[in-house]
Amino acid sequence: VHRSTVRVARDVLDANATIARANRADFDRAGVRVVNLMSAPGAGKTMLLERVLAEGLREVRPGVLEGDVRGSYDAERLAALHLPVAQLNTDPGFGGECHLDANMVRSALSALPLEEIDLLVIENVGNLVCPAEFRVGEDARVMVSSVAEGDDKPLKYPLMFRACELVVINKIDLLEHVDFDLDKYLYHLDRVHPGVEHMVVSARTGEGVDALGDWLEACAQRALVLDR
């Protein structure tokens, strides 16, 4: 039983990889760089995006694809910034999946004016397990990790922390109110993903948000060397 389960899972991932490559080819043709933004539920992805995009990116036209099991709350928040936003729900038609996959993203592409976008941020479903297993055609994966979640998370969800080019440590304004040892966290992070870039931010106070903006600009302007 286990062997056949693993076989099916591998077939699914192979099929996903094929569609992800097709998505990336479409993005490349349209000149769009794509970031897959991942985190646990409530780590602050949307508020962080609101902060970064409200301040604006230099010479970069952003767009957002919002992934949620259900609802369009986050898409509505971001649409207030007057940029192209599309909502992708995994609930109707996709069985309430806990992650985005390449096929779901492909189905949403027609809802976005790719020719008006330089940088597309795909906000994944809040989950520290499955999103790491499904490429969607992105150039880079950014993981947001909140200090409220505890400093043991890199050890407990290693695949997620390994499957990203940037780790954004959010809610740093809560540091003195939670049991979170930043040195211990960074030590754990370095064990599961040696040398990965990280930054410390607070979407609430704005601390460090400009550094994330700079990173996204560099990504869109192809100034970052990414391991695609």
Add this chain to the structure above:
Amino acid sequence: VHRSTVRVARDVLDANATIARANRADFDRAGVRVVNLMSAPGAGKTMLLERVLAEGLREVRPGVLEGDVRGSYDAERLAALHLPVAQLNTDPGFGGECHLDANMVRSALSALPLEEIDLLVIENVGNLVCPAEFRVGEDARVMVSSVAEGDDKPLKYPLMFRACELVVINKIDLLEHVDFDLDKYLYHLDRVHPGVEHMVVSARTGEGVDALGDWLEACAQRALVLDR
């Protein structure tokens, strides 16, 4: 393609329900009440369990089954309390699943001395989506929700908030430091699961933890009427 995906998913859930019923029959024969403890990553399930179990349950012998993708960090923390603890990893042999299912729990039963346990707490993998879909043979499902995650979570993950008998709102000590409106949260919660019991606690300060202990005692002593 979608129709066959849904068909496969339904078959998986049917098979899971059958094994979950077998688990529950075994638990009933052994006189063990079982709670499935669910939350997002870092909501504080383990620290809450540590607090409750360290204070002790009246006339109730607890045991814990720890579910994690990888590692045994939480099991080691709880084993320090000198109670039966078993670790269940979804990574080796189960494909790194983002949730526990009935078959995984069944495979772990032999590692626990059921005859020495009145209340078994199964700590699920941190995830607000899939754990809600897989019964494991439990009598009750308890969901832990941290105020750091935001007051919109019941709307964004409705199945999880609907699939539980008790919602524990944790990290209430952070309330003044985060943008979390408790009234708004409770309004959202009531919309997705009208009348569900809830309690407000802080695993860090101990506030409200005795109420959770009382609830678990009542559960173990069959004083709660549960919708099994």
